[in-house]
Amino acid sequence: MRVIIDVLTPKQLMFFPKLAERLEDKGHETLMTTRKYREVSQLLLKKGIETVTVGEHGGGNLRDKLLASTDRIKHLVGVFDDFSPDVAVSFSSPEMARASYGLGTPHVCVNDSPHSVAVANLTIPLSKRLLTPDMIPIQEWMRFGIAEEDVVQYHALDPWAWLRDFEPDRGVLDELGLDDSAPIVTLRVPEIFASYLLGNSGAHMALREFIARFLELRGDVQIVVVPRYGEQVQELDTEFGDRIVLCESVIDGASLIAFSDVFVGMGGTMSAEAALLGVPTISCYPEEYIIEDYLIEEGLITKELDPERLLKEIMEVLGNVDERKGLAKERARTLVSGFEDPIDVIGSEVEKILDAS
Numbered sequence: 609m610r611v612i613i614d615v616l617t618p619k620q621l622m623f624f625p626k627l628a629e630r631l632e633d634k635g636h637e638t639l640m641t642t643r644k645y646r647e648v649s650q651l652l653l654k655k656g657i658e659t660v661t662v663g664e665h666g667g668g669n670l671r672d673k674l675l676a677s678t679d680r681i682k683h684l685v686g687v688f689d690d691f692s693p694d695v696a697v698s699f700s701s702p703e704m705a706r707a708s709y710g711l712g713t714p715h716v717c718v719n720d721s722p723h724s725v726a727v728a729n730l731t732i733p734l735s736k737r738l739l740t741p742d743m744i745p746i747q748e749w750m751r752f753g754i755a756e757e758d759v760v761q762y763h764a765l766d767p768w769a770w771l772r773d774f775e776p777d778r779g780v781l782d783e784l785g786l787d788d789s790a791p792i793v794t795l796r797v798p799e800i801f802a803s804y805l806l807g808n809s810g811a812h813m814a815l816r817e818f819i820a821r822f823l824e825l826r827g828d829v830q831i832v833v834v835p836r837y838g839e840q841v842q843e844l845d846t847e848f849g850d851r852i853v854l855c856e857s858v859i860d861g862a863s864l865i866a867f868s869d870v871f872v873g874m875g876g877t878m879s880a881e882a883a884l885l886g887v888p889t890i891s892c893y894p895e896e897y898i899i900e901d902y903l904i905e906e907g908l909i910t911k912e913l914d915p916e917r918l919l920k921e922i923m924e925v926l927g928n929v930d931e932r933k934g935l936a937k938e939r940a941r942t943l944v945s946g947f948e949d950p951i952d953v954i955g956s957e958v959e960k961i962l963d964a965s
Contacts, residue, residue, distance in 0.1 A: 612693035612713075614704035615642045617875040618858070621651050622770045623718075623951075627697065629858045630955040636962065639691050641704075643680060646838060650858035652928060654803075660687060663703070681706050688713065694965050695958055702730040709734040713963050718954060721876070722748040722768050723897040736961060740952045741765055743902040760957050764947040765899060767881045768897065772949060774885075776866035784853050784864070786830055791869045793925050794832040797840055797895070798874040815874075816847050818915045823851055825919065830924070832864065834878070871926050872918070873909075876900065883908035884944060886937030888925045892918055907939050 611631055613624050621642075627639040640657070642648055644664035652659060661685045666676030680703040688711050696708035700719045708715040719736035722728060727958060732738055733753035733816055740749065743774045749759050797815060819831060831855040835841045841856050850855070855864075865871055865882045871944035873879030876899065882889040883903045891900055892912045903909040912918040925932045 609694045609965070610637045610639070610691060611962070612704075612708075612783060613638060613640045614696070614697045614698040614701040615640050616648065616699065616701055617647065617877075618647045618651055618861070619766065620647055620699045621655070621657065621701070621869055623766060624697070625655075626656055626769055626951045627782055627954055627958075631958065634955075634959065636959075638691070639687075640815045641684065641687060647836060647858050654858055662687060677703055681812075683950065685711065695961050697954075697958060698731070700724070700727045700731040701847055702727060703784050705731040705734040714965070715963065716761040716954070718766075719749075720744065720899055721897065722752075723895060728752045737957055739950070739957060741899065741950075744898050748898065758924070760953065762948055762950045762953040764944075764950050765884065766950060767877060767884055768944060768947050769950045771862065771884050772944075772947070774862055776863040777860055778863075778867070779930055780863040781867060783859060784832065784855070786832070786853065786867070791820075791826075791829045791929070792832060792867060793829050793870045793872065793922060793926075794871045795865055796834045796835065796875050796878045797836060816844070818918070819844075819848060819852060821915070822919060822922070823848075825923070826926070832859065832868070834859075834864070869929050870922050872922070879903075879909060883936075884940055886933065886940035888929075888932045888936050889926075890918060890921055906943055908943065910937065 613628060615621050615624050624640065630641060631638050639661040641662050642659040643662060663680035664676055666673030684707040688707060693713055695716060696704055696713050696718045698704040700717055705715050715734055716737045717731050718739045720741050721856060729752060732749060737819050738749055739760045740759065740761055741762050746756055748758045750756060764829065771957055807842060814853035822831060829922055830853060833844055834845065834855045842855055861878060862881055865887055866885050866889055871882035871887050873889060873891045874893055879889055879891050880899060889909045892913050900909060904911060912921050
C-alpha cells in the first residue's frame with residue numbers, strides 16, 4: 609500500500625520521516641512532498657532526506673498565501689496521479705487535505721494547534737482521522753466539524769517523537785563558535801508569517817531593543833538567535849554583527865537547546881523541545897495556546913511578555929543556573945516517563961485505514 613506525506617515545516621521534517629520509516633518497515637511504500645521554504649529546504653539538504661518539492665510558501669499576506677496554496681493543490685493532483693496513494697497524511701496541510709479529499713483518498717490529519725483556526729478549518733473537516741496530544745480536549749477539535757470518534761489522542765507532546773532517543777551533538781558548538789564554559793542564552797524569533805499571527809502587533813516584540821539591553825547588562829553571555837526568514841537574518845546582522853551568534857542557516861536546534869543555559873521562545877515547537885530537554889525555558893509568545901499552558905502548569909515553562917521582566921527572569925536563572933537546570937531536568941524526566949511514542953499511535957491508525965481500504 610502507498611502513503612503520501614506532506615512535510616511543510618522544520619518540526620514536520622523531524623516528525624514525519626520517522627512515520628515514513630515505520631510504515632516502510634511494515635512493507636508500505638511512502639512518498640514525502642514539501643514546498644520551497646527557507647528552513648525546510650536547508651534542513652532537507654542537511655539531513656539528506658528525499659522529497660518531491662511542490663510549490664512554495666505563500667509569504668506574509670493573505671492574497672499571496674491563497675495563490676500559493678491554489679498552485680500547490682493543482683500540482684499535488686499530478687503527484688497523486690503518478691503515485692496513486694491509498695492514504696494521505698499531513699500536519700494540517702490545507703493543500704494535501706483538499707487534494708486528497710477531492711480525489712477520494714482518505715486524509716489523516718495530525719495537529720496540536722487548535723489556536724491556528726484558519727488552518728484547522730481548512731483541513732480537519734476534510735480528514736478521515738485526527739491524531740493529537742491528549743492534553744488538548746477533544747471538544748477543541750469538534751468545533752471544526754470532526755466527529756468525536758474520529759479524534760485519536762496520544763499521551764505525549766509531538767517533539768517526543770524525535771527526542772525520546774535523542775543524544776545532543778557537541779558539533780553544534782563548534783559550528784557556531786560557542787564556548788560552553790560561558791553562559792549560552794538562545795532566542796527563537798517569532799513566526800511573523802503564520803496565518804494566526806498576521807496583523808498581531810504583539811508578534812513583533814521589540815526584539816532588537818531587548819537584545820541591545822541584554823548586551824548592556826551581561827556582555828559575558830553568548831546570545832544565540834535562531835531566525836526563521838532571510839529578512840530577519842539581514843536585520844539582526846545589520847544591527848548587531850558579531851555581538852551575537854546569528855544562525856544564518858539551519859542548525860541542529862535540539863543540540864543547541866540542550867547546551868543552552870536558558871531558552872527564550874517566541875514560538876511553539878522549540879519551546880516544547882527545550883522544556884522536554886530540561887532547559888530553563890521562558891516563553892514570550894504573544895498568544896495563549898493549550899500546549900504551552902500545559903507546560904506552564906507542569907512547571908517546565910514560565911511566560912513573560914514584558915521585556916524588562918523577561919530580562920530580570922533570565923538574570924535570575926543565570927544567577928543560579930546549576931540549580932535551575934537541575935530542577936528543570938528533573939521535572940522533564942518525570943513528565944516524559946509516562947509518554948508514549950506518537951509515531952506508533954499515528955502509524956497504527958494509518959495502517960487501520962489502509963487495511964480497511
